[in-house]
Amino acid sequence: MKITQAFRFEAAHYLPNVPETHRCKRMHGHSYRVELQLSGPINPVTGFVLDFFEIEAAFGPLLKRLDHYCLNEVEGLENPTAENIAIWIWRRTKPELPQLCGVRVYETSDCWADYAGEDD
């Protein structure tokens, strides 16, 4: 069984490695949406793969490190593309939530990145 919980954060960023002419070279902001996917068996007593409250408690501190910050100033996010944010979240969340099987980061409603640990 797979479950997904979504979170939101607001942040500023710029992309340091794009050409000068690229508009994302300039500081700007996004309303990001993060989806954490977890998979595992359903506990027959609770009916949960994992209580959504437990996911929230595990992810909350990391979310606070992103919300209303300039992402380029967050350690490990010097080049804060959606792809790199997804990897950053995966590496810090997987130890806390072993059932994690995917991280999706939406930069806009039309653009997102998925990471499931394939490069680790």
Ligand SMILES: Nc1nc2c(c(=O)[nH]1)N=C([C@H](O)[C@H](O)COP(=O)(O)OP(=O)(O)OP(=O)(O)O)CN2
């Ligand atoms: N593969 C990636 N490509 C781009 C990324 C990324 O993370 N991965 N990021 C950007 C910029 O952050 C850019 O700000 C993305 O938003 P944008 O295209 O500007 O979308 P908007 O909805 O804000 O703009 P519209 O004017 O509505 O198109 C670029 N590429």
Ligand SMILES: [Zn+2]
């Ligand atoms: Zn952007």
